[in-house]
Amino acid sequence: MIRVIALGNPHRGDDGFMLALAEQVCADDPRVELISAGRPGLGLLDLLDTTQRVLLLDVVVSGAEPGTLHERELAELPLRPLASTSSHGQGPAEVLALGLALGRLLPRGELLGVEAGHFEFGQPISPALLVRRDALAERLRERIDALVHTGTPCTNPDSSAV
């Protein structure tokens, strides 16, 4: 069994996309422990405290075209300090940095991040993401299969910063 942690806020436009995708793909998969975590802030550290392999799902902002898929090993994620953020700014990059500073071990796993288009409150998900939903769902299934069966690292790392 693997753990899929889906992050996002369903009320803020594209920020809810990966939550919905995770539910679509993982809800009935007995191989997956799905955690729809919302925006857990520091709570993400506890969710990553597992011996299971982890797929972390989130939207990202890197300047790429909305709908672009980014794939990274968790251990290769660029990290950000907590220096200037309140808890409102404690995203995965910041929390992972704190975890490493505390000497915590990251689980083996990957981030699948989809480039967001907008975060407007109460607005629907961007067409650019919706049109790619089926392809992204298929890629998510592929990564679940890979992690469940072999623990194979992702073979399509995106070179863009996440």
Place this chain on the structure above:
Amino acid sequence: MSETSERTFKVDLLARVEGEGRFWLRLDAQGRVSEACLSIFEAPRYFEALLRGRSYEEVPDMVARICGICPIAYQLGAARALERALGLDPPSAGIRALRRLIYCGEWIESHALHVFMLHAPDFLGFDSAIAMAATHRPLVERGLRIKKVGNRIMEVLGGRAVHPVSPRIGGFSRTPTPDELRALRPELARALDEADESVDWAATLAMPDHPQDYLFAALLDDHYPLEWGDAIVLGDGRGSATTIAVDDWLEHVEEQQVPHSNALQARVRASGQPYLVGPLARINHHAAKLHPRAQRALARSGLRLPVDNPHRSILVRLVEIVHALAEAIDLIDAYVRRVEPAFVEPGSLAPAIGIGCTEAPRGLCWHRYELDARGHVVDARIVPPTSQNQARIERDLVGIAPSLLALPHDEATRMCERIIRAYDPCISCATHFLRLEIER
């Protein structure tokens, strides 16, 4: 006074506070304060307008979204106000106990986040919690454990820690079983020991000496104020105090819109004086009502009442964490039979106004709702604690100005920032408007 050059201390984006704000403090050539401003530029969120036309049933879920750190303060304040507007009987003792328990959870997680992740770096000479974690790992891990326990209480009672789903008008949509609460007890007991250790640790910290002349405002209840109160005590913590009914609070204090901030500022109407809400106000008015375990922690802390130095708020928050953990254990031990969920429907609807006030982690959180004959919100007024503290924060900056003159500029600027951080401001909660005028 010898002349110096004009000096401006400013930070354009405050670090380690909840939300987005800046400050500036300007001193003229004689070292006198010409301007002291806490500018909250985080956009207003118009919750009071969003609530208009909504059914009373929707209000707890909507106001929970005001804050992810202190949603219970908004949900329970709204519930109390609407229960009064609807003419409902006060919640049962069992529901009140569960409300108090979930509020303990919120105090624990909010205070722990501020103490260990936002405030402690100031005392240990670090810019960030990450930098601090590298050399103070046990301290940070302890803070995370304590915070997690607070979150666990909120998850068990509320369904989830961020924007809990179970608080309702009249009670909860689901109540926990005694076994579910008892399962929390071991980790609560461990966290209580660690909170006590943390008080002893914080008592050793060097603290700047910046006593201020405060007017403290805190809810009045038979117990240490938290989820319930029909009156507010306003006083200097030295014996001079006035008791004001919660319903009359805005007759005694006034919110004002200022040009430099998206958050209103509050002052006492009669004197124009700013006032302080939050942990210092609570402990100065109600220390005798602390749980005995917290009383012992207070005695060990070295704090002398009234606490009038904002830097000592880290100790006060830790004492309140001890209180909340100890009280949570007592409430769980007393919960031997499951309280029935209460989702109360009013017998009939009529135009009405209701007011409710609770003690958010950061202080008084006051709600007023006007309902129409269908139970829909006609008008909503929410006065958050950080909004009430804004004017007091600016007064503190004025108060420390003379001590800044001898400091190097960067150090003086950091001291201003430390003063603001000592208040644990929740800027995102504070952004509410009286009026918005649009010129076309």
